[in-house]
Amino acid sequence: MQMNATYTSFVAVGDSFTEGMSDALPDGSYRGWADLVADRLAARAPGFRYANLAVRGKLIRQIADEQVDTAASMRADLVTLVGGLNDTLRPKCDVDAVCALLEQSVEKLAPSCGQLVLMRSPIRRGPVAARFLPRMEQLFAFLDTLAERHGAIVVDLYGSGVLGDPQMWADDRLHLNAEGHRRVAEAVWQALGHEPESDWTELLPPAVPPGWVTRRGADLRFTREHLVPWIGRRLTGRSSGDGMPPKRGELLPYRADQD
Structure with a gap:
């Protein structure tokens, strides 16, 4: 290199x-x-x-x-x-x-x-x-x-x-x-x-450990918003990327200040 x-x-x-x-x-x-x-x-x-x-x-x-x-x-x-x-x-x-x-x-x-x-x-x-x-x-x-x-x-x-x-x-x-x-x-x-x-x-x-109520709330949100949909995709053979194009599919000019 x-x-x-x-x-x-x-x-x-x-x-x-x-x-x-x-x-x-x-x-x-x-x-x-x-x-x-x-x-x-x-x-x-x-x-x-x-x-x-x-x-x-x-x-x-x-x-x-x-x-x-x-x-x-x-x-x-x-x-x-x-x-x-x-x-x-x-x-x-x-x-x-x-x-x-x-x-x-x-x-x-x-x-x-x-x-x-x-x-x-x-x-x-x-x-x-x-x-x-x-x-x-x-x-x-x-x-x-x-x-x-x-x-x-x-x-x-x-x-x-x-x-x-x-x-x-x-x-x-x-x-x-x-x-x-x-x-x-x-x-x-x-x-x-x-x-x-x-x-x-x-x-x-080190992170300050959240309280029990906060932890349980975060676990419930994670399960509802992320885990259950992920399991659903696995069971049905789907992917989160189905039908999505590449992020930037061509090798094109790129400026350091562009989004």
């Missing part, structure tokens, strides 16, 4: 994490870490171009089938690929099959771009995540192998204690909030060899 390189084009591939949920803007759209990285890169490179092919809810096969070839054809200086975590949360998940699809994707993307970036995704600490940790850790270990084989960078967000802090997560308990996405953007920025702008690993002050 060329440290502190100037990238003139960036393509982001993935699911809701890369789309930017739940870093909400006033108009109801999402920003997210990939947009924040694009902002920084655009400020350094006149004529910078950016595409974000991510769509929420996508499984690794959908990412491989719908996004990877398009991303490879763009021949960008920088490509990020994050996927497979949605698969590990399904009741039945063949992690070996997920790894095989990731490998196919990396084999297409790595030779088509200047630098490929992979990530060990952040995980919110709690009993739900603990059930799926063996699957996730198998996936992350394979990512390390892929990166070494293909010259990719791995950004280890899973190993960061601060990104497991529930204070970094939105009310849906599935997606990072604005501060979480800001930390991820800084982690990617530093992994690309740029000078740190902040310490993305700095721990937050």
